[in-house]
Amino acid sequence: MKELKYQFSKREVTYYLDAEFSYLENLVERNNTVLILDENVAGYHKEKLEGWKTIVIPPGEAYKQQSTVDSIIHQLIKIGADRKTFLVGVGGGVITDMTGYVASVYMRGVQFGFVPTTLLSMVDASIGGKNGVDIGIYKNLVGTINQPKFILFDYSLLQTLPEAEWVNGCAEMIKHGCIKDAGLFQLLEENNLSSIQSNASLFASVIERNVTIKSDVVKNDEFENGERRLLNFGHTLAHAIENNYQLSHGQAVSIGMVVAAAISETINRFSAGDKARLIKVLQQYQLPVQFSYNKEKAFETLVMDKKRSGNAMNYVLLKSIGEAEVKSIPLEQLKELLLQTN
Structure with missing residues (x-):
């Protein structure tokens, strides 16, 4: 087990990397702790959960709503x-998002921590303090920024993860390489999901690298006034199509990154060669790079995105692999650029 500590504005967060679920007893008092999880996690890990108080909810993004929070x-x-x-919160991004939100508002705030059980939640969703729920088709429109006390990473929990959920998490790893770490991007180019899964030391290093990339960004800009916006690469369009078309988060982000790369090529001097590298690595990790969707309808949803400022959208564009920036694009121009993409 390896410990990493990050000091954020209101709380120090400790990451327990390559830990075991049983270590949770060293972090909390069992009698005074409630685990929040979904039916899938409850079914897969009955032995690990024995003796803990639990609240079990239905699985899936469809239940990431205020009504579920009220039920909890x-x-x-x-x-x-x-x-x-x-x-x-013991689960994927839906569970960690809602657990953090519930903890932030129940009795005006109680302490909380996470045990992520999916690749996506390990490399992205559980990190950074963003908590909340969707409002209809609008992703994460209501929520808080509040850091957990700890995140416990038990890699053995991924053994029950369906292959599609492994793929789902790869999109966020590729995103981190695109915006902050050309070396990570190259490492992902040189491997594939199978080679990472089968090499324990490589897997552990990839997890840690992604955890530190996101945590460093959040530490520098916890409340998303600058650098943290880069983490939204691919997400502006993704949030507009994910719930409308019942896509997984990783699938939607993959499509969003391809579109953002095309816009970057058009207005930000991003090279065609680097765009081709991005498309190739997404395909290498079984992620979609083309998708047929109603662009007019997507744009109508997109304008309600939290990154909109007045009549412009703060859109994350690439300068090169490993370097990104946020550009304010007038909504009228953004609509034209979106309609021009394949």
């Missing part, structure tokens, strides 16, 4: 949870 809160009341109760 009603169950906390029934359990008798008070301000000293510790919540632990």
Whole structure:
């Protein structure tokens, strides 16, 4: 096990990398802790969960809604949870997002931590303090920025993960390489999902590299006034199509990155060669690079994105592999650019 500590504005967060789920007992008092998880995690990991108080919800993005949060809160009341109760989200991004949100608002705030169980949540969703819910088709429109006390990474939990969920997480790793780490991008080019899965030391190093990339960015700009916006690469369009077309988050981000790369080539001098490298590595990790969608409808959803400022959108564009920037694009121009993409 390896510990990493990051000091954010209000809290120090400790990451326990390559730990075991049983180590949770060293971090919280079992009698005063409630685990929040979905039906899939509850079914796969019955032995690990034995003896813990749990709240189990249906799985999937469709349940990342205020009504589910209300249900969790009603169950906390029934359990008798008070301000000293510790919540632990055990699951993927939907679970960690909602657990952090519930912990932020229940009795005006209780402590919480995460045990991510998907690749996507290990490399991205559980890190950074963003918590919340969707409002209809609008992704993450309501929520908080509030850091967990800890994140415990038990890689063995990924053994039950379907292959599609492994692929889902690869999109965020590729994103991190695109915006911040050309070396990571090259490492991903030189490997594939199978080679990373089968090499324990390589896998551990890839996880740690992604954790530190995102954590360093968030530490420098926790409340998204500057550098943290880069983490939205591919996400502006992704959020506009993900729920409308029942795509996985990774699939939507992959499509969003291809479109952002095309826009970068058009207005930001991003090279055609680097765009081709991005498309190739996405395909290498079984992610989609083309998708037929209603661009007019997508744009209507996109304009409600949190990154919009007045009549312009703060859009993440690439300068080169490993270097990105945020550009304010007038909505009228952005619509034209979107309509021009394949």
